[in-house]
Amino acid sequence: MNASSTVFPDQPVWEDDGTHRIPFVAYTSEAIYRKELERFFYRNHWCYVGLEAEVPNPGDFKRTAIGERSVILTRDADGALHVVENVCAHRGMRFCRERHGNRKEFVCPYHQWSYTLEGDLQGVPFRRGVKQDGQVHGGMPADFKTADHGLTKLKVATRGGVVFASFDRDVEPFEDYLGPTILGYFDRLFNGRQLKILGYNRQRIPGNWKLMQENIKDPYHPGLLHTWFVTFGLWRADNKSQLRMDDRHRHAAMISTRGSAGTAEQVTQVSSFKESMQLYDPSFLDIVPEPWWGGPTAVMTTIFPSVILQQQVNSVSTRHIQPDGHGSFDFVWTHFGFEDDDEAMTSRRLTQANLFGPAGFVSADDGEVIEFSQEAFESKPFHRTLAELGGREVENTEHMVTETLIRGMYRYWRDVMEAPA
């Protein structure tokens, strides 16, 4: 602890071994944030980069980010996927400026160093110098090898049409990384069908990136903050629910099946519910169950640290967390459908997308509460949040009245962040 300041401590002070009271400084310290980038985003972890359907053809590329580092997902002439860092091996320029496109090669405009889509350096202008009056001037040293100066190549894992990458060549296999339980929910959504991209939403949320993970690990708030859900009967306290984590508690799934017994009023116990309230246009809630659901009407999966997988009835999306400093992150939504969707299903997914995203009936307010939490954290980083609903332990549950998933994530966070370097 910083002895000279009781308001602005250097290090998080946990009250005991638990993770049920989270120090504000974990969200406000630039040093802690940089350590998170290093330990979660750049080492030992798989991070989301995109969907295969975003780069369907040879030569297609998509620029995106892992942590604060710019990377490019490419598909080469043979159809293989690669992820390379968007930093020229020569002078370090972020050479790729388009966000998507199709190329035979990458050329850094500064000195025209050119790379294959796999990231190998193939050409260096004036490498052999310039011949003038029978003499050779300049050029790269004789021992310069293009093989030593490719782009940084990431390790790539694809499953069910989703692409993850890691800067860490020694990262464990992707399937082990998710663990069997979370892998099961991953495969439920991405079960091998071809995905169809419906489009993007992009928002910049002025809050610490972990708050978005926590928001989707928090089943306490939807029935209280998102009164729209409650008003129109989509959220009910008698929803059948399960909370599941991997063995290390870093990932989680919130699984719920919409209740149907009794009138919603009897079971909701929330004052904002209005039985008499009807939508002018009920097509927002034109929900058609799909065979692949296998029961649950909503499964929200948090893959630590970089992505959230959304299934809320017929609306499915990935939500990519791209941190930018300790107090802000970009949140990129990719909505998709499946190849076997008919026109009615596509239009249903698009209509239900009104509920989500930066203007969504039930998602816009998530960004707002994250912003106002961050405001308070910055003002008094010595303080802490409370996450004690459902106890102080970390456990899977058969109900939603608990903050166990948040405690689980910080159990993992402490394990990694407090380990010796």
Added chain:
Amino acid sequence: MTTTLNFQDWLALTQLYADYASAVDSGNWDLWPEFFTDDCVYRLQPRENHERGFPLATLAFTSKGMLKDRVYGIKETLFHDPYYQRHVVGTPVIREVGEGRFRCEANYAVFRTKLSDASTVFNVGRYLDVVVHTPDGLKFASRECIYDSEMIPNSIIYPI
């Protein structure tokens, strides 16, 4: 069939644009759906999706009823930081004049002012509109707000 725009139509059209901007900045959200026909289309869509042919919109409404549902959400269910918004809308460009309908476009910029805070540029783009004559005057049969702004500053609550 009329294919030229007379002065009265032009006056009514520019008045419609001015009235719309005034209404959505007024804080009286109930005024907003009344600018539309019953089976209207209202879309707020990133330029990226529009140009790449992706159908997803940030908001996509296909009836006046949906607009009224949005108003209910704004007034009753969507928790948000209160803010003022101010639209600055350019003169419409008429792309096509048909029988009782016009296809037109206009640039717009929306500024946001939060309480105790400076005014900032919030959302910038253009309207792609289909305006029709009705017994109640000109209405939008379709209004697509195609925005350039690459990042939504956290959230959009009120109508653009």
